[in-house]
Amino acid sequence: MSSKIREQAAHDVASVLPERAHDLARLQILIDDSEPVVTVVGKYNHGKSSLLNELVGRDAFAVSDRRETVRLSDSVREGVRWLDAPGLDADVGSADDREALRAAWLKSDIRLFVHAAKEGELDAKELALLSELDRDRVRTGRQTLFVLSQVDQLADDAELQSVGAAIDRQMPGVVLNAVSSMRHRKGLEGGKKLLLEKSGIPALHVTLQTELARVPKARAQETELLFREIGTKLQQLRAAQQTSLDLLRHTQQQQRIDFDRGLSSVIEKVAGDIEAMLNALGTDHAIVPDTAKDAYAITAGKLERAHIQIAYSRACIEIDALLAGHGVIGLPKEQHTAAKSLNSVMIAVMGVSVKFRKDLRRMFCEASGRERMQREFTHYYELSDDRKALAAQIVDMEAAIAASDQAATALQTLEARA
Known part of the structure; x- marks a missing residue:
């Protein structure tokens, strides 16, 4: 093995086990014989x-x-x-x-x-x-x-x-x-x-000659020891990394399951409340437009539109509480607008207000509306800071495992030439 290949192999191992850099340098000397x-x-x-x-x-x-x-x-x-x-x-x-x-x-x-x-x-x-x-x-x-x-x-x-x-x-x-x-x-x-x-020099000479005669055997034992120690350390590190990766992936999966279940449950709950409220209403006054003379008057249409908006707001508050519990609050930076108050997931998905029964029915009482909310809120959930940080941890751990595998191969290359 050329010195350059050996140095690269040692570098690959040291990049994963920096604390063993000295031992790896010593191994190269031992391999040189x-x-x-x-x-x-x-x-x-x-x-x-x-x-x-x-x-x-x-x-x-x-x-x-x-x-x-x-x-x-x-x-x-x-x-x-x-x-x-x-x-x-x-x-x-x-x-x-x-x-x-x-x-x-x-x-x-x-x-x-x-x-x-x-x-x-x-x-x-x-x-x-x-x-x-x-x-x-x-x-x-x-x-x-x-x-x-x-x-x-x-x-x-x-x-x-x-x-x-x-x-x-x-x-x-x-x-x-x-x-x-x-x-x-x-x-x-x-x-x-x-x-x-x-x-005392002659006596020291004799002692040195005895120890020098033992060097070849001592080198062989040291070489075996260092390869064994470093190999064991790599195995332990790889096992720990895999355990960490499995835990991260399990956490990622379980968080998603919990979010999906929680969101589905709260949507179904508020949809039921909305539908019950709508079914209890009589004449739809909200669709009757106000006239100019009604600008400052309290009309049946205004009252009903206010009633609908309150019901809508209550539904949004329940959904928002679930989202906040999972860290889904603000929009990603690339979706920010100049108006900071509008940079929220709730507004992006639900809008600012609802005034008519048909809009409430479309959003909450129809399957397509509930599916849209589930889909879009889930989209923003995956873009939340916590989820992105967890995904980044998984990527980093996967890279660390790949580096450990490469280091193990490099160590085998070194050992084959020892």
């Missing part, structure tokens, strides 16, 4: 670069009393890549901290956690990082070796034991690899075997 990586991490000026030079066997890393390592430095020696990370707390803006942590977590198979003996016990930041590295060891199998550096700067073995005891109280059971890069260099230059042994 490059040389094992040993990374040195620790605080600024604790002797990390000097230690690496002694382990590598040449001056591959810059050493100074001032800050030297400002980015990841590496050297390949005898099939092993050695990384020197910027010191923790070396940069006020914490950019170096982030780079050091990136090296520790992403690139390395073995971490050498370096702490200067002269500093005594661990500070809070070191303790937190070391604890996190140890948790990662338990999870992934990647090893962290604690290196107590610059032990030559201690007064004697008693002081070394005191420092070791203090650190053990902080991290019970931690194995201290006590070393002195200076002693090792002097031992090499002077051919002093005892000084070489006392430097």
